[in-house]
Structures are given as C-alpha cells and as structure tokens.
C-alpha cells in the first residue's frame with residue numbers, strides 16, 4: 319500500500335541594502351546578483367526555508383524554527399542548504415521519499431528567469447530527486463504591499479511525500 323502526504327511551506331524575509339547587510343542574495347542556494355539581500359539569522363534563503371517547512375509539515379515533524387532555533391548560535395549565518403540537507407535526511411529516516419516539489423517565489427526585483435534553471439537543478443540535488451520533478455515559478459506582487467515595494471521577498475512551496483508503508 320502506498321501512503322501520500324502533502325506539505326505546505328511559506329517564508330518571507332525583509333530586503334535591505336547589501337552594503338548594510340554584507341551578505342549575498344540567495345534563492346534556492348544560488349547566489350543572485352542584486353544590490354539588496356535578506357535580513358535573517360541564517361543566510362535568509364526564503365525558498366530553502368519554505369522548502370524545509372513544506373517537507374517537515376508533510377511529515378508532521380513541526381517546523382524549521384523547532385529544528386534549528388534562531389536562539390542557538392550554531393544556526394547563525396548558516397548556509398540554509400545545510401538545513402535542507404538535514405531535513406531531507408530526516409524525511410528519508412521517517413520512510414518518506416519526495417515525489418515532487420512546486421514552488422513560487424514572489425519578488426519585485428531582480429528578474430529570476432536567468433536563474434530558474436540553476437535554482438531548479440540545485441533544489442533537485444538537495445531533495446535527491448530528478449530536476450523534472452521540481453517546479454520553480456517566479457512572480458511579482460504587482461507593486462503592491464511590502465513585496466511589491468521591494469522591501470521583502472517571499473516563497474511558497476508545496477511538496478508531496480510518498481511511502482510504500
């Protein structure tokens with residue numbers, strides 16, 4: 319018998335001038351040339367954070383903040399890919415495989431078209447699934463609200479887990 323679990327993840331970070339932040343702008347583990355970057359305890363990778371929450375949510379294993387608390391120094395300025403790798407390991411230990419990943423990134427700038435393929439391939443590698451099972455979509459917020467004014471970036475991720483148990 320096969321079991322399926324769906325999971326939803328969401329994350330948002332504030333964008334500031336990179337001169338203040340002194341940290342690169344990263345999405346899905348890929349560094350993207352941009353004059354702003356995210357304020358965060360980690361590297362502020364909203365796509366990876368939303369992916370972690372989607373995976374943990376699908377397996378009913380709490381959330382990213384529970385596993386990697388802001389309050390613990392070892393997670394400060396951590397490469398978020400490391401967190402995602404740990405989450406994927408945890409999912410596998412629980413007997414789940416990732417069936418597919420569908421993500422939407424919302425930001426006003428920069429245009430992500432040149433980076434979508436790189437992001438997709440990197441997410442596929444982290445998730446240990448073929449790239450055709452990963453979907454990366456990007457859109458703007460039509461100049462509305464904080465995202466539309468370029469003050470923030472957000473990501474939504476849905477995953478499906480599958481198990482033979």
Ligand SMILES: [Zn+2]
Nearest residue numbers: 329362364367
């Ligand atoms: Zn985050």
